[in-house]
Amino acid sequence: MEEIKKQLEELNIGKITLNEPLSKHTTIKIGGPADLFIEPDSIEGLEQALTILKENDIPIRVIGRGSNLLIADEGIRGAVIKMGRGLDHIEESDHQIKVGAGYPLVKLATVMSRKGKGGLAFAGGIPGSVGGAVYMNAGAHGSDVSKILVKARILFPDGTLEWLSNEEMKFSYRTSVLQNERKGFCVEAVFQLTEGDKAEIVQEMKKYKDYRRETQPWSNPCCGSVFRNPLPKHAGKLVEDLGLKGYQINGAKISELHGNFIVNDDEATFQDVMALITHIKEAVLENYGVQMHTEVEIVRS
Known part of the structure; x- marks a missing residue:
């Protein structure tokens, strides 16, 4: 190398x-x-x-x-x-914006809300970058990336770059074509926004951001929501009902604030977190007959 x-x-x-x-x-x-x-x-x-x-x-x-x-x-x-600094460019044209994959999603939602551009308020409390949000169809509060994406420029494993339309992205709940049949990663994206009342949009986004801050443990090292919600049930509620909030394996702990978050409480290892994920899956399946699927992307060499 x-x-x-x-x-x-x-x-x-x-x-x-x-x-x-x-x-x-x-x-x-x-x-x-x-x-x-x-x-x-x-x-x-x-x-x-x-x-x-x-x-x-x-x-x-x-x-x-x-x-x-x-x-x-x-x-x-x-x-x-x-995809970080250097790939965080942004270009505005009418109600469309072209954004680099490295642009922070929360910052984008904040900037657009202050300009009276609607459509991104749901992302006001979602951490991560534009690229990751497109890859997993990030969403909250009844909306997600699929509702506003026009097209995305994708990097494929063979090194080629290609623009895919919203339809070609085949979005579904926390999923896109990039995780399945056409594995790849977003380099930049074009979003369609709407004109709205600036004060209302800012207030809506602030409400979502405050909700995240109050209910999710982002002050601790964590990876976000661990499991996809097995709709109509919610992963965090299932974990909470089992009394597992605060349950710990070595340095990995289920958040006492939100049942669908695992925090790195004390030099947790990958194996610590995986053991906790397995414990949750088995407990939910045994008690509720519900098969849990991870939302967090797990990468093994």
Whole structure:
């Protein structure tokens, strides 16, 4: 990897490091090293990096702000590309905006609300980046990304980039085509917003943001909602009804604030969190006959 690192550095495309601890790039503060870590400073830099990685048959993994990610302690082999600074551009045209995958979703919702642009208020309390939100069709309060996305530019494992329409994204609850038949990652997205009353939009977004702050443990290292809601039931309520809030395995603990959150309470490992996930799944299945499915993306090398 040393030679690949030198080639990339010569292109001056952004941050390039070897054996980067991914615990520094996930909100739950868990994750082993990436063989090669790349944080491009532009789309052009990303494309150049992809060319070199493809020529050398190096596997690619993409991450955003790491808010819905649980990475094994062994880390990730190959190259990890972080969609962060440098891929956080934004362009406005009438009621459409084109946004880089690295743009923070909460910041985008805040900026647009202050301009009287409606459609993104639901994202006022959702952590993570635009790219991650598109990938998993992030949503809350009765809305989600599928309601506003026009198209998304996708990076595929073979290094190609392609625009996919909303229909081609095949969105469903917390899912897109990128997790299934066309595995890939969002590089930038175009959203359709609406004109609205600025004061009302700002107030709506503030309400959602305050609700998240009061009911979810984002002051602790966590990865967000661990399980998808087995609608019409809610994962957090099932966990709470079982009396599992506060239940702990080594450094991993079910939040006492919200049953669908696991916090890194004391140097938790990947295995600690996985053991807790397994315990919850088994308890819910045994007591309610409900099969739980994880919303958090679990990455093993």
